[in-house]
Amino acid sequence: MRTRASDASTPLARKLSPACAPSFPNRYGILPIGHDETALAVGKVRYIGDNVAAVAADTESIAEEALSLIEVEYEPLPAYMDPLDAMRAESDLIHDDRAHNIEKEYHHNFGDVDRAFAECDVIREDRYVCPAVNHAAMEPQSTLAWMQHDGNMTVWSSTQVPYYLQRTLAIVLEMPESSIRVIKAAVGGGFGAKSEVCPLEPIAAVLAKKAKAPVKLTYTREEVFYAHRGRPLTIIDLKTGVTRGGKIQAVAARVIQDGGAFCGYGPVTVLYSGNLLGAMYDITNVRYDGYRVLTNKPACGAMRGHGTVNVRFAFESQLDMLAHDLLVDPAEIRLRNMLQPPCITVNDLRVTSYGYPECIERVVEASGWRERKGKLPRGRGLGIAGSHYVSGAANPTNRSDMPHSTVTIKVDRDGAIVIYTGTSEIGQGCDTMQTQIVAEELGVRFDRVKIVSADTATTPVDLGSYSSRVTFMAGNAALRAARNLKEQILAAAAKKMSLPAEELECRSERVFWKNDERIALGFDDALKAALEFHGALTAQGSYAPPKESQGGKFKGAGVGPSPAYSYAAQVAEVSVDEETGQITVHKMWAAHDCGRALNPLTVEGQVIGSVSMGLGQALQEEMTWRDGFLMNPGLLEYRSPSAIDPASPEIECFLVETIDPEGPFGAKECSEGSLAASIPAIANAVYDAVGVRINDLPLTPDKILRALKQRRA
Amino acid sequence: MRTRASDASTPLARKLSPACAPSFPNRYGILPIGHDETALAVGKVRYIGDNVAAVAADTESIAEEALSLIEVEYEPLPAYMDPLDAMRAESDLIHDDRAHNIEKEYHHNFGDVDRAFAECDVIREDRYVCPAVNHAAMEPQSTLAWMQHDGNMTVWSSTQVPYYLQRTLAIVLEMPESSIRVIKAAVGGGFGAKSEVCPLEPIAAVLAKKAKAPVKLTYTREEVFYAHRGRPLTIIDLKTGVTRGGKIQAVAARVIQDGGAFCGYGPVTVLYSGNLLGAMYDITNVRYDGYRVLTNKPACGAMRGHGTVNVRFAFESQLDMLAHDLLVDPAEIRLRNMLQPPCITVNDLRVTSYGYPECIERVVEASGWRERKGKLPRGRGLGIAGSHYVSGAANPTNRSDMPHSTVTIKVDRDGAIVIYTGTSEIGQGCDTMQTQIVAEELGVRFDRVKIVSADTATTPVDLGSYSSRVTFMAGNAALRAARNLKEQILAAAAKKMSLPAEELECRSERVFWKNDERIALGFDDALKAALEFHGALTAQGSYAPPKESQGGKFKGAGVGPSPAYSYAAQVAEVSVDEETGQITVHKMWAAHDCGRALNPLTVEGQVIGSVSMGLGQALQEEMTWRDGFLMNPGLLEYRSPSAIDPASPEIECFLVETIDPEGPFGAKECSEGSLAASIPAIANAVYDAVGVRINDLPLTPDKILRALKQRRA
Secondary structure, eight states: OOOOGGGSSOOSOEEEOTTOOOSOOOOBOSSGGGOOBOSSOSSEEOSBTBOOOOOOOSSHHHHHHHHHTOOOOEEEOOOOOSHHHHHHOOSSOSSTTSGGGEEEEEEEEESOHHHHHHTOSEEEEEEEEEOOBOOOOSSOOEEEEEEOTTSOEEEEEOOSOHHHHHHHHHHHHTOOGGGEEEEEOOOSOOTTTTSSOOTHHHHHHHHHHHHTSEEEEEOOHHHHHHHOOOBOEEEEEEEEEEOTTOOEEEEEEEEEEEEESSOTTHHHHHHHHHHHHTTTTTOSOEEEEEEEEEOSSOOOOOOSSTTTHHHHHHHHHHHHHHHHHHTOOHHHHHHTTOOOSSEEOTTOOEEOOOOHHHHHHHHHHHTTHHHHTTOSOTTEEEEEEEEEEESSOSSOTTOTTSOSEEEEEEEOTTSOEEEEEOOOOSSSOHHHHHHHHHHHHHTOOGGGEEEEESBTTTSOOBOOSOTTOHHHHHHHHHHHHHHHHHHHHHHHHHHHHTSOGGGEEEETTEEEETTEEEEEEEHHHHHHHHHHHHSSOEEEEEEOOOGGGSOGGGGGGOSSOOSOEEEEEEEEEEEEOTTTOOEEEEEEEEEEEOSSOSSHHHHHHHHHHHHHHHHHHHHTOOOOEETTEESOOSHHHHOOOOTTSTTOOEEEEEEEOOOOSSSGGGOOOOSSTTHHHHHHHHHHHHHHHHSOOOOBSSOOHHHHHHHHHHHHO | OOOOGGGSSOOSOEEEOTTOOOSOOOOBOSSGGGOOBOSSOSSEEOSBTBOOOOOOOSSHHHHHHHHHTOOOOEEEOOOOOSHHHHHHOOSSOSSTTSGGGEEEEEEEEESOHHHHHHTOSEEEEEEEEEOOBOOOOSSOOEEEEEEOTTSOEEEEEOOSOHHHHHHHHHHHHTOOGGGEEEEEOOOSOOTTTTSSOOTHHHHHHHHHHHHTSEEEEEOOHHHHHHHOOOBOEEEEEEEEEEOTTOOEEEEEEEEEEEEESSOTTHHHHHHHHHHHHTTTTTOSOEEEEEEEEEOSSOOOOOOSSTTTHHHHHHHHHHHHHHHHHHTOOHHHHHHTTOOOSSEEOTTOOEEOOOOHHHHHHHHHHHTTHHHHTTOSOTTEEEEEEEEEEESSOSSOTTOTTSOSEEEEEEEOTTSOEEEEEOOOOSSSOHHHHHHHHHHHHHTOOGGGEEEEESBTTTSOOBOOSOTTOHHHHHHHHHHHHHHHHHHHHHHHHHHHHTSOGGGEEEETTEEEETTEEEEEEEHHHHHHHHHHHHSSOEEEEEEOOOGGGSOGGGGGGOSSOOSOEEEEEEEEEEEEOTTTOOEEEEEEEEEEEOSSOSSHHHHHHHHHHHHHHHHHHHHTOOOOEETTEESOOSHHHHOOOOTTSTTOOEEEEEEEOOOOSSSGGGOOOOSSTTHHHHHHHHHHHHHHHHSOOOOBSSOOHHHHHHHHHHHHO
8 A cells, every 4th residue: 555645746845635534643853852854744644655655455556546536735835854953943844843954953062072172183174974874674564453343453573673563653543551562573674764753653553443454554666765764965074183192182064954844863863873972982172053843854863873874974083194194004093093992982972891902903904004005006905893783772762651571471281481572573682682592591402482473462572673772682681581590490499409599400301409509399390399399480570770770961962871882893894996996995894892792603693784884884875855755765786795796705704802891791782783883984985095085975987987087186 | 065975875984985085194093092974985984974986166066066977896804883793893893993893881880889889778770872963053163274375374164173173184284283273253053073173174274275275165054964063873771779778879871982083073972971870879889881882873972961861861750760769859869969068079079069969959849849749740840869970080192292272461551451261252252251351350330341362363262162161160260360460550550659568459440548538549540551561461371270179080981071060950840642642841941050151141041942952962963874874864853852852941050159169250151061950850850750761762642651651551
């Protein structure tokens, strides 16, 4: 079923005829501050792709025909396609309550920035521009909503956030949350695209409620691009000052993000940019002015590396230039600005484990950096960059009344241990992760543990899969549930073995006496004893980050503060064809501090995936617009890198294990943080190869050729 | 899909050609002692209806055709259609390991029976015969088994015992229980027919596993009768001795039950008959010899009033005759033999609440017994009888490693309280019952409480819906879970209200201070506080009957001992047409001691349903056999009473509330016990009307006419 406003002729924003009064006008949004969306447009459409009408029918062709019969009267309105234009607007605002079309702005000032700049030996100021990019997950969003005769609704959806979806549908449908059951179906990739409610979800639900029948809605690829929620076009004016010795004294950034027509996660994006900008190095003076601007384009949102990727590209590129100015090795200048954890950053982020120095060491060594940097033939170069990311947000701004993660466990009569968790497996492996944690804690075979996940009716609450929170939050909840179960089992075993419970331990399918492992009970016998002793065996664990990790006096900032931060360093080796401007990436060395690799294969997969996604954004990905129409709404035109692209080199991965004190078995983030380092590493390598610096992504051959030409002139 | 051996020509038991080797030979049974069934017959078929082959196909007609192409070579064997013949057999046994075709026999001797008889003033000895009757639930058994690609199986079935079915399928399919998910579908009546595994369940599972596809199997009505598991043909030789004053001194019974070809619940049936025979009156000398005999007919099993109905018919009829001999009023003779609870019966059953005297009082008064008995015109009469039943078995013989009932509760963010229970709603109202109990205990609106039940993957273990155990066992588990949740809520509320938790109470959607109800917190606020305080809210309760209720030194007897017993008394008013022998029941007065009526409407429904089922068995229901074929395998021929039948009179119901000390809010059995009183009440009324006594059911016109003729002669 198709529901695109683009069926209408002109691309401009427009007012709808009052005749078009939707029956579900309730506004919703992923953030409490941004309830500006409705199932179907009310009053006006704000971008091409905004939904004006929906039709449910027995067949797609009937639906198409019915849609073609719908006539919508439009009254054209001025439209804003450029964020700088949008910010100048005094009237004809995209949302009446958002002056100058600014959705949200943040101004941070840590330390004494002006005085610090005055004392700097070298200062650089540059503008960096990153285009809008889309997640391009292989699976388009799809939702099946079923209105039952008993007045309850069941919704299967490709969502990363079943509990947020449940809450949103309750608002839209005016039904209690508990009468809406959301089941996460198998998800073919999310990358953030499915971490907020997608328009098709309320639309399917609304149609199902009206039709009192099951309604399924699946986006075409074109609709996926128009639904978007990807990374915003970002304009970054960055100023960094250093001492002659290469110590960073001050950083000031003005960041404008082209957010599209609705709020979505936008304020979080611009906030992450500010909170993480200066936090991975030891910088005591940081100024940040961030603007999330509304335009008449599809709404942007969360995308892998949410908020950090574009500013990190700018920062690591500029730091590279400063190193060049100071004649300091780019790896060395980074090592001279390390944090000294455990520590609190200037903006109150608590850093407890910090593997960044080791990450740099590993890639420098593996790439032969010290021997080869500067000694490669003309046209070939090496570049280095770093990045970091959160292990979930310590202050979930969007659902303060929800615990972060809760996990319950039930033991079956045949000894199977069943985990119930609200987490959303979207391919990142969180079902496996929780199963491993429980099996490890109980000392039992992996295949003894089963898992039921992401079904609001039968699994306990979890905020969802985003901001790399799952391993840390749900992992800790699963660990606590397993410990709770272990206590009950050991209590019963102790009774049976006439030994004190505290002297017992479980391992290799046995419960044994710590003082003499030969005095043991088979795990099945221990379980049987526990089932008899307790009547039935269920256990629970929930986790919320400790107060100390919530960002102190800047906690108001909401996101940014995290119970733990991951770190990454990468070296890129590229060559540039000065005739064609074509960049070839020969190899990437990627080191990632993931705290503890609970499942090394999965962690490597996540790091490699992040690097590859970063390379796509560095070299070729870009959403291009004309008159409000997207020019490349298809995988063929959008061109994410495939395995045979120049942007798909060998990626050698190094896992750095710092064993975070708060993480489950020491684990922390691994799925997003690496992405941000890849882009500047490439840009820096290109500069090393041919001496040109491109500050607007992607690094396409035409830009390279233009820059080379300018340099020769 | 049809799988009847009756497609074969001759009715006799027969040996199968070895060619017919089934791929799932594992034996199963509902009782540990009786694993004698297989998904498809192995070696020989034992009755018409025994399953020899199964075919799964895309359409029923293809399956029918395929079945018609199956040729089975049979070698005829001697068959036993009569239990007395079967008991005489020395060879050609139905099961080689069951000498004389006796599945199980029980011999109890309580007190000094012979001496007691010697001291009696009046003794009667009579033989009573009750035919086989079928539950005739409106919905035929149906099962859908789905073998998933991941090696797990999901089975939807019309079962009263999802956890037993899960265990049985695990045995048959050789899969772990936890990889088999059993979901109870909506069930259109059980009455015991679905309280053990029905042949179609393993057959559907076996086909699904072979076909790696979903397989659905639904019985035709004819197949329902051939699957049977109903009440066995029972031959009762009963001897009762009394003093001149009408005090019962001794009872001796020899009971033979025609169990059909497999064990099923049979041993429980004959055991219940013995354990409950003498337990509702104060009788100190009881002898019981019970035989569960194998014959070449469909297996009998549990049916409403399991084990008590036929012996109660005999006992209450004979007691009526004794009253007549002694010229004591039939109501009076019963009142002279009441137990004096709290007490322990001669066979160690603990009686804590006993509303039988009051039940008699109520029906005697309502029916105008004292004024009208013996004063009605010729051909019209009144009869009285009593009955009792268990509130579940204190010792579950068939699953000692399972707790009786476990209930968990989860609180949703919108304040909905969700109950997870393994109990099987089969129309008796147990979902409503548990919802009421939780709402009552928490003092919240009924509609705030939701329930998820009978799904082995998501609900905690429960033995199932049989032996009237659910309200008592699961009701207590639900109550305990609610109390556990209440504690957590009050703990958080206490913190918020700065009051000690033990001084708080919940009622009418409020948490208030017991000393001053105006100091209160809305329940939603209390929940919110508790969710924040505990991270998440889940609670658990499980229940198993106390040791003292398990039957002391006779606990080995397994069933019979129960945590509480219900009692019933009924008066029937009938008239008999001496020309036609036609009996018309004008009215039934039915009093039932249900402890506490948690839902009076439901309890009345259960009592009325029981009486009506009893009337059917008293007047017209009977499975008739010829050469191993059932002569009336259809509702038209079998003739359960419909609303317009003579056996469907006005039924006036009286609920007697004794508030049992162990039951949830004082509740105990109400769904089965009344049935057993209806049959003797009718028989006694017929005697009162026309002075003839029919000892073999049903009381059909031809028997009445024959008896009248004999009396005249």
